[in-house]
Amino acid sequence: xxxxxxxxxxxxxxxxKKLTVTCSQxxxxxYMSWYRQDxxxxxxxxxxxxxxEVTDKGDVPEGYKVSRKEKRNFPLILESPSPNQTSLYxxxxxxxxxxxxxxxxxxxxxxxV
Amino acid sequence: xxSVTQLGxxxxxxxxxxxxxRCNYSxxxxxxxxxxxxxxxxxxxLLLKYTTGATLxxxxxxxxxxxxxxxxxxxxxxxxxxxSDAAEYFCAVSEGDxxxxxxxxxxxxxxxxQP
Numbered sequence: 001x002x003x004x005x006x007x008x009x010x011x012x013x014x015x016x017k018k019l020t021v022t023c024s025q026x027x028x029x030x031y032m033s034w035y036r037q038d039x040x041x042x043x044x045x046x047x048x049x050x051x052x053e054v055t056d057k058g059d060v061p062e063g064y065k066v067s068r069k070e071k072r073n074f075p076l077i078l079e080s081p082s083p084n085q086t087s088l089y090x091x092x093x094x095x096x097x098x099x100x101x102x103x104x105x106x107x108x109x110x111x112x113v
Numbered sequence: 114x115x116s117v118t119q120l121g122x123x124x125x126x127x128x129x130x131x132x133x134x135r136c137n138y139s140x141x142x143x144x145x146x147x148x149x150x151x152x153x154x155x156x157x158x159l160l161l162k163y164t165t166g167a168t169l170x171x172x173x174x175x176x177x178x179x180x181x182x183x184x185x186x187x188x189x190x191x192x193x194x195x196x197s198d199a200a201e202y203f204c205a206v207s208e209g210d211x212x213x214x215x216x217x218x219x220x221x222x223x224x225x226x227q228p
Contacts, residue, residue, distance in 0.1 A: 004156075035218075040122065042203060042218040043157075090156055101147055102216065104156035 002027045006091050006105035013081055013112055021076045021108050023091030029103075030096045032074040033058070034066065036087040037107075043090065049074055081112040115140045115206050119219035127227050132176075132191040134222045136204030139185060146187040147205040147216065148178055157203065163187065174198070199226045 004025045013019055025032065033048040035058075045058030049068040063085055065077040074093075078085060088109050092102035120135040138144060145164045149157040161172025168180040174197075178189045187204060201223045205216040 040220055042117075042119075042220040043216075044218075045216075092157075101159045101162050102157075104149075104158070106156045107154075 004091055004093055004103050004105035006108050009106065009108060011108060011110050015082055015112055016080050019078050019081060021089060023074045023105060024072050025093040026072065027093060028071065029093035032093045034076050035090045035092065036060065037090060038087050083112050086110060086112050115208050115217045117204050117206050117217055117219035119204050119222050121222055122220065123223045125225040125227060126194045128196055129193050132194045132198065132224065134189040134202050136187045136189065136219060137185055138187060138206045140206055140208050142208045145207045146180060148189050149203045149205060151201045151203065194226045196226050199224055
């Protein structure tokens with residue numbers, strides 16, 4: 001089944017403790033992206049990647065890092081999480097060409113206390 | 114720059130009634146437009162999209178949307194609401210096939226369907 005897989009689904013952590021949210025897709029998609037969803041704000045793009053070793057900032061990149069060493073994986077790294085990063089995170093991928101639309105993962109609900 | 118405005122954060126309709134969710138966009142280039150649906154505790158699922166060609170686009174679950182360039186709108190409609198349509202709906206825009214930026218989303222509209 002074609003899908004984007006994120007792990008974990010739920011995570012509670014403490015301020016300052018480094019964490020990584022993994023994302024993997026099995027569709028051989030070139031483009032991958034991370035979004036965060038907050039009430040009343042919709043989804044905002046954190047980082048995106050157009051292909052292996054090619055990444056760029058989205059609208060809200062502060063406090064986040066990404067890497068794209070392999071085509072299928074696009075982990076999101078929070079080096080020093082803070083409470084304002086408590087949110088619902090989605091990874092998404094698409095084939096080359098915006099017209100194809102993104103396939104989204106099921107989401108990771110992160111709470112930073 | 115591109116942006117999306119969804120009018121009404123909450124819309125409530127009766128089962129069997131018309132569903133109309135409003136979306137207006139701004140884009141400096143011909144846009145690609147999308148509607149996504151999010152059911153509770155799930156990711157986003159593509160409902161329909163407009164890229165080029167016919168301006169009336171049909172999607173899954175009986176939804177459709179019409180691209181109106183003069184009004185910069187892409188409203189989502191369904192003739193008869195079903196209880197299973199209760200979800201949050203997001204309109205999104207991308208500035209054509211530039212390959213640089215991904216989707217810009219609206220803030221979402223939560224649809225309630227009353228029995």
